[in-house]
Amino acid sequence: MTKTRLSLYDTTLRDGQQTQGVQFSTEEKHAIAQTLDMLGVDYIEGGWPGANPTDSAFFDAAPKTRATMTAFGMTKRAGRSAENDDVLAAVMNANTPAVCLVGKTNIFHVTEALGISPEENLENIRASVAHIVAKGREALFDAEHFFDGYALDPGYATACLDAAREAGARWLVLCDTNGGTLPARIAEVVDTLIAGTADTKAFPGSHLGIHTHNDTEQAVAGSLAAVEAGACQIQGTLNGLGERCGNANLIALIPTLLLKDPYASRFETGVSEAALEGLTRASRQLDEILNRVPQKQAAYVGASAFAHKAGLHASAIVKNPATYEHIDPAQVGNARIIPMSNQAGQSNLRRRLAEAGVEVEKDNPALLRILQVVKDREDRGYTYDMAQASFELLARDELGLRGQFFEVERYRVISERRRNARGQVVVESEAVVTVQLQDGSKRTGYYKNEHATDLHDDGPVNALWQALRADLGPLQAAIDGIRLTDFKVRITNGGTEAVTRVIIDFEDDTGRTWSTVGVSPNIVDASFEALLDAINWRLQRNGSLP
DSSP states (O other), X not given: OOOEEOEEEEOTTTTXXXXXXXXXXXXXXXXHHHHHHHHTOSEEEEEOTTTSHHHHHHHHTOOXXXXXXXXXXXXXXXXXXXXXXXXXXXXXXXXXXXXXXXXXXXXXXXXXXXXXXXXXXXXXXXXXXHHHHHTXXXXXXXXXXXXXXXXXXXXXXXXXXXXXXXXTOSEEEEEETTSOOOHHHHHHHHHHHHHOOSSSOOOOGGGEEEEEBOTTSOHHHHHHHHHHHTOOEEEEBGGGOOSTTOBOBHHHHHHHHHHSTTHHHHEEOSOOHHHHTTHHHHHHHHHHHTTOOOOXXXXXXXXXTTBOOSHHHHXXXXXXXXXXXXXXXXXXXXXXXXOOOTTOOHHHHHHHHHHTTOXXXXXXXXXXXXXXXXXXXXXXXXXXXXXXXXXXHXXXXXXXXXXXXXXXXXXXXXXXXXXXXTSOEEEEEEXXXXXXXXXXXXXEEEEEOOSOOTTSOOSHHHHHXXXXXXXXXXXXXXXTTOEEEEEEEEEEEOGGGOEEEEEEEEEOTTSOEEEEEEEESSHHHHHHHHHHHHHHHHHHHTTOOO
């Protein structure tokens, strides 16, 4: 059976940038565009030329991509020609091979928001698209508020599509701009458009696209419904970025289209199996650029997407991963995780140890000791679900396989709040950490906070981290390149006996990530325990000599 080719249109750099708190630099937009191109999308919407300096600078030196670089704008304003509309001119001056114009298709918006007649709006669409085509560019028409407009006046909404089609638009993109249209309704409307009615000619699915928003948490489902009904282009963003609740998430859509039937057997895209393996990296690269913590529960690419906590699940996974995994995580560049918790059994434990490079026989008595220690410590407030590195060190202790690299003799942290000579309030922290190495020598690290560093904080925890890693003698080279990526604090029980749990995420210069946990009534001491585990785990994994 011949597969239908679907077109993937990414709007991360434009619609994604409308996310609250997101503002890409020109350099970041270039990096994201290169990643999108390697992934295999067909169109990259670079932004709205003239709308802001960053977008204009991006198009002034747009990266060379296999994907079709696309500029975004709006149809001309009423009362002037397409040739003399300055906003449309800025879009055309970006010199991209494709141009996507948004235009009103909801008669309510035409008369209320634009304040023009329905006929004037149709002429704006027709003239703008014709102008693009006459200049030799590929034209896409984003039919704004299409599904709401179709519900209000299907004849007028369809007439807007027809105006763009007659003017030469290659793609007619149906936009669920408010994000409130349910998948079944999207499929019904697309099916009607393709079939045609007594009043309108049919619109070929090969010219229809879908652009959904996630206000009902169904943007991906709505996009798939449109594709099933015959639409052949999907617009979306990496990680579902977008205004309000976001856009359709290409990170979830792409593997679904490639790996899940009925889509995999009916459709094909420009994303190869090899490129699909870079999906997790692409998702996390975007989070890194935005200084966001990756969502652990994200479908396909999240750190917990293939994590198996329950002992029953882990036992089955050891025998056959397909028992509790819908795909092989390696297909999307992700990895399986067997976390440790007080729900874990021996099979779970042995699998987790094997992943850490530690093979343990079934009858090893240390297994029961490890499980008991985990359960006892979780009763005291620890958690090892999200702190795999701390769990590994705990297990190695019980198995007698943990290297002893250094011992902390003492640490001291001082924080001071005062006014400086200019009358400004200043909070300073300084820390001293003294360690004894295995050769008996002592090293002292000192740090005084004067500016934000790894933790984006001038507080005592950052000062401790800097002091701890300041001087470990011959071990120093093995810990260079570690940086903190997230810091989470939780009070596990309140009142006068409150216990603080700290989980810290780390990454090194190879891209390897790990997490550690510390628990104490004192938040600084809990943090120090987690920091200490992070360095010891890195030394253990790097094979540093104890």
